[in-house]
Amino acid sequence: MSLKELPKNVVNLVLNSPKEYQSQLFKMALLAHKPTDQDHSELIKNFSKETDMPKEQIYNILGVYIALIKLFLEINESDFNQKLLEFGFTTDFLQKLPFFKNPNGIIDNLMDNHTDFGKMSLFKWRIDISLSNSTLVKKVPMNLLVSLTMKNGKNLKIKIEAKEFHRLRFNIALILKELNSLRLSK
Incomplete structure (x- = not known):
């Protein structure tokens, strides 16, 4: 309401x-x-x-x-x-x-019950690339693997295609830019 x-x-x-x-x-x-x-x-x-x-x-x-x-x-x-x-x-x-x-x-x-992602104890990432031959590289997309370990012991693993990761990174950069411009306009 x-x-x-x-x-x-x-x-x-x-x-x-x-x-x-x-x-x-x-x-x-x-x-x-x-x-x-x-x-x-x-x-x-x-x-x-x-x-x-x-x-x-x-x-x-x-x-x-x-x-x-x-x-x-x-x-x-x-x-x-x-x-x-x-x-x-x-x-x-x-x-x-x-x-x-x-x-x-x-x-x-x-x-009290909100998940607090600020309590992260470990952040690891790597790029998963297949190097067997050039035709396979075109068919199998490159992936980004992210592993988050929280202080409460919970592990989160995320697998993102490189194109999706770049799209996500770009959109986050746009949001941060907008937030910064809003903060400066006040």
Whole structure:
């Protein structure tokens, strides 16, 4: 759910949700936002039974909280507050959001299950070339073999044809160039 398309009745639904359940709903939104394989429908079903809230209402509130989490991660605090006020949220609601009490804790909580490719311990690569005869070289494409060893012991092996590797390298260079020009234009 995008906050730009948020109907006023959904904002009112979030604002009028029982105060004693808001922290539980926010924790469920954090849990739902994490990249896991778990199905949280049973958790929502049990919460619905305990609180007598319809599942549809819980899903709408969770959708708003997840959109708030995404927005919080994208922009700074003052812009975040301003946008929420524009969408119809009250200052009282903003003050009760747990974002501002422990923003680093929320970010750490969201990043717990992300695969961190920055924890690479070993990177090896080689070019696989067949040198038996000139006709075979034309039929068998040259390959690039990449081996990544992560600090957690996991090994990743990737085999890429030379043409695909050059295409990938070119597109990454274009993306980096665009990012650099965006950074300089700000």
